[in-house]
Amino acid sequence: MRIAELSRHSGTSIPSIKFYLRERLLTAGTATGRNQAEYGDGHLYRLRLIRALIDVGGLTVAAARDVLAAVDTPELPPHFLLGAAHGALNRPRRRDADDPSWRSARDEVVALVRARGWHVDDDCPDFDHAADAVAAFRALGQDDLLECMETYADAAELVAAREVDTVIARGEPARMVEGVVTGTILGEAVLNALRRLAQQDASARRLVDTGDLA
Amino acid sequence: MRIAELSRHSGTSIPSIKFYLRERLLTAGTATGRNQAEYGDGHLYRLRLIRALIDVGGLTVAAARDVLAAVDTPELPPHFLLGAAHGALNRPRRRDADDPSWRSARDEVVALVRARGWHVDDDCPDFDHAADAVAAFRALGQDDLLECMETYADAAELVAAREVDTVIARGEPARMVEGVVTGTILGEAVLNALRRLAQQDASARRLVDTGDLA
DNA sequence: GTTAGTGGATAGCGCCGCTATCCGCGCGGA
DNA sequence: TCCGCGCGGATAGCGGCGCTATCCACTAAC
Numbered sequence: 001m002r003i004a005e006l007s008r009h010s011g012t013s014i015p016s017i018k019f020y021l022r023e024r025l026l027t028a029g030t031a032t033g034r035n036q037a038e039y040g041d042g043h044l045y046r047l048r049l050i051r052a053l054i055d056v057g058g059l060t061v062a063a064a065r066d067v068l069a070a071v072d073t074p075e076l077p078p079h080f081l082l083g084a085a086h087g088a089l090n091r092p093r094r095r096d097a098d099d100p101s102w103r104s105a106r107d108e109v110v111a112l113v114r115a116r117g118w119h120v121d122d123d124c125p126d127f128d129h130a131a132d133a134v135a136a137f138r139a140l141g142q143d144d145l146l147e148c149m150e151t152y153a154d155a156a157e158l159v160a161a162r163e164v165d166t167v168i169a170r171g172e173p174a175r176m177v178e179g180v181v182t183g184t185i186l187g188e189a190v191l192n193a194l195r196r197l198a199q200q201d202a203s204a205r206r207l208v209d210t211g212d213l214a
Numbered sequence: 215m216r217i218a219e220l221s222r223h224s225g226t227s228i229p230s231i232k233f234y235l236r237e238r239l240l241t242a243g244t245a246t247g248r249n250q251a252e253y254g255d256g257h258l259y260r261l262r263l264i265r266a267l268i269d270v271g272g273l274t275v276a277a278a279r280d281v282l283a284a285v286d287t288p289e290l291p292p293h294f295l296l297g298a299a300h301g302a303l304n305r306p307r308r309r310d311a312d313d314p315s316w317r318s319a320r321d322e323v324v325a326l327v328r329a330r331g332w333h334v335d336d337d338c339p340d341f342d343h344a345a346d347a348v349a350a351f352r353a354l355g356q357d358d359l360l361e362c363m364e365t366y367a368d369a370a371e372l373v374a375a376r377e378v379d380t381v382i383a384r385g386e387p388a389r390m391v392e393g394v395v396t397g398t399i400l401g402e403a404v405l406n407a408l409r410r411l412a413q414q415d416a417s418a419r420r421l422v423d424t425g426d427l428a
Numbered sequence: 429g430t431t432a433g434t435g436g437a438t439a440g441c442g443c444c445g446c447t448a449t450c451c452g453c454g455c456g457g458a
Numbered sequence: 459t460c461c462g463c464g465c466g467g468a469t470a471g472c473g474g475c476g477c478t479a480t481c482c483a484c485t486a487a488c
Binding site: 165 | 259332368378379384413
């Protein structure tokens with residue numbers, strides 16, 4: 001397959017493909033001459049993965065590169081790949097770690113995780129992200145919404161258990177690796193969309209003055 | 215309060231505040247002279263809300279403006295505000311609606327929502343976002359991860375019910391409006407972070423070869 | 429009266445994700 | 459055999475976004 005065909009099958013413009021090659025998200029095709037190369041199904045799959053990470057998952061090109069680099073490390077056990085995938089999802093830090101209200105928000109999240117017996121590395125950046133949001137709730141005087149935290153944790157436990165089981169059921173390490181990345185990033189998009197749909201429903205049930213929902 | 219003080223209390227630079235004024239995310243202070251104005255606690259709160267939406271929620275400035283405009287529409291019932299908040303969260307469309315695999319992914323999501331009896335407007339853009347992700351799973355040959363869909367829906371129902379109940383418990387419409395916006399946007403950030411933490415735990419329990427987690 | 433600071437306007441910057449253009453070469457059809 | 463399209467590779471540029479810098483006339487505070 002040459003680049004034009006790759007472009008047609010993937011729905012990605014040739015300049016974009018060249019861009020991804022330059023940025024090392026995509027490996028070069030196997031050269032068949034001085035200025036001719038052949039691309040395979042692997043390239044097509046990879047391109048679809050890139051577009052999914054960027055378009056659906058909302059990753060930046062740099063983040064996608066990090067995720068893909070982790071995917072390409074064959075000896076990386078799936079559990080550590082998960083950490084790599086999460087690491088690449090991190091948007092730059094927002095809050096100042098010296099802000100005492102932020103620190104207490106973070107401590108609160110750590111306490112919640114500890115209370116549930118989750119075994120997570122203490123300096124995992126996800127704590128910081130959760131703390132950003134918790135601190136924002138507090139700063140905006142929306143403390144009562146933090147009553148939902150345990151429910152969030154319940155929901156998180158529920159979906160994480162299911163996802164990890166599904167991925168592990170694959171058995172084959174290479175496919176587990178793919179599953180970790182796609183499940184983490186695309187699963188987030190699905191969950192967020194379903195949550196918003198469920199909110200619409202819950203809100204309609206409670207707030208819309210009507211008897212004829214049928 | 216003058217602008218310097220507003221800047222200090224909010225941790226936002228004066229040029230940024232001026233930028234938000236220009237972009238109409240923030241209303242002008244009450245003028246006390248030809249080139250002097252006074253800002254109140256409302257401005258400080260608003261600025262904190264802006265930063266939370268942009269930094270924590272990941273909204274663009276334009277999306278934040280739309281959300282804030284909805285918040286400022288006093289007669290808007292909370293249920294419709296929810297729609298407005300969701301609308302502002304929409305990233306630009308990705309998939310072509312003519313793509314049959316995308317259409318079938320969307321139909322699948324609609325069927326799931328129908329089966330659960332959720333009452334949601336059929337052309338809600340959240341369907342499209344979910345469809346994007348589902349279609350991506352399929353395109354990447356990760357169909358087995360779609361077995362998690364029901365679990366995602368369970369989790370979504372769980373958290374949405376709790377969130378909506380919490381907001382409704384406030385009673386006062388103005389505070390409900392605040393709760394809808396912050397709950398939707400910041401809650402998403404919390405849920406996503408907790409899900410990733412839970413994934414780390416689930417993955418560690420099943421994949422890490424160790425007996426001494428203590 | 430001096431000076432730091434103000435609101436307001438305009439222009440510019442830095443990053444990001446592409447996109448356009450050019451180049452010398454090879455492949456494929458007549 | 460020759461021609462012309464397409465190739466790969468490289469470099470430069472573009473458009474949008476979220477600020478940021480500068481300038482201005484003015485004024486409150488010392």
